[in-house]
Amino acid sequence: MKTEVAVIGGGPAGLSAAIEAAEYGVEVALIDENKKAGGQLFKQIHKFFGSGEHRAGVRGIDIGNELLEKSNKLGINLFLDTIVWGIFEDHKIGISTKNKSDLIEAKKIIIATGAYENTITFHGWTLPGVVGAGAAQTIMNVYRVKPGNRVLMVGSGNVGLIITYQMLQAGIEVVGMVEFLPEIGGYLVHAAKIIREGVPIYTSSTILRAEGNESVEEAVIARVDDDGTSISDSAEVLDVDTICIAVGLRPRTKLSEMIGCKMKYLPDLGGFVPQHDKNMETSVKDFYIAGDLSGVEEASTALEEGKLAGISVAESLNYIKEDEAIKKKNEILNRLNDLRLGPFGRMRKDAKKELMKDVN
């Protein structure tokens, strides 16, 4: 089949891009591997940060429902349960759905495949009971099942902090959190909530090993010295059945690499990231990116970047006049700037600048 724009990935960035383009009258197909679009939004039961125009105070789950409703109203062609397995010349996308393959041809393609969770390896890390933090969040917030009864959280970035709090809300005991660095990684307002609940955060500490016969029965943690070596004398055994790994994310770049996008290695954005210009277009003409794929940030930035990509494709297909597009894009860029404040935001802003240098 043919469409004007195909969006790959229906998380906050992809949905937002699809909606924005469709609002200008563009014909959009949105492809997602899951049975429901929305990406990780439906797991995010916490309120978003920032100011009102960044949807602060609104829960991810509510934003997700709102976006799905909008995409329905706009008649976006949804391809759910559909995996993209390749992109070919002439803008053809290979898809697989219900064990059948097909091709979708689009004039413009927006890739919004999000990110993968990082992991760390330690003795016993493959045992059942060692899970990604995202997995724990999915199991408890979407499927309403406790991932475990006594949990050790590894990593104190915002993901680790927020999911720890969500575990407490779900009635799960979190026995502690280890953070390799000397300081808590995420926002202190999140940390304060779990400290108030009595969860100890062990900084300058790491997990040494997971013990257990067929699944996790114990976790051994230890302090690390200034050069990052673990101090075995300080080892402490924690009685846990679950070890949650929250050590960051990296862009899910496979499709963008496949089509030959120029990449840059920027640790502040999660590792190798496809480069893009101010319209979110990559070094490969007609291919755009948005969201965590273009640098791991937050859902609120993904929503804005998606809009930017959506307006850019609408403009390039002559659905918006140039002056209106410029005005809209500037509004979004201002909001993105506001989202990249503070020490963490500043680092990401600088890294983004670097990413956008010499795209072509």
Place this chain on the structure above:
Amino acid sequence: MQNIRIYKHPILGELKKQKKVNIFVDGEKIEAYEGEPIAAALIASGKKVFYRTPKRNEPRGYYCAIGVCSDCIMIVNDRPNIRTCVTPVEDGMKVETQIGKGRWEGIE
């Protein structure tokens, strides 16, 4: 102690009523909600080991819960390598711990 369902939640409210069905896990009947991922029903029943690795026979359970890592693959209705974290429960389903590589002989 077995893991349990979260019936009450301060943000999400009461767990809504869903249709209960039975599935058969390694021959044992367990209760599940229709349409939830097989993995969710298994975790709720206390099952931890979903799969064993081909060479070392090591146990594996779910890890990513979003269909990416393949640690939760099992034999479902005689088909091997089914990602249980993204496959919905159907009434009467036969679910078996997968030992090593899946066997495809005799499967359509």
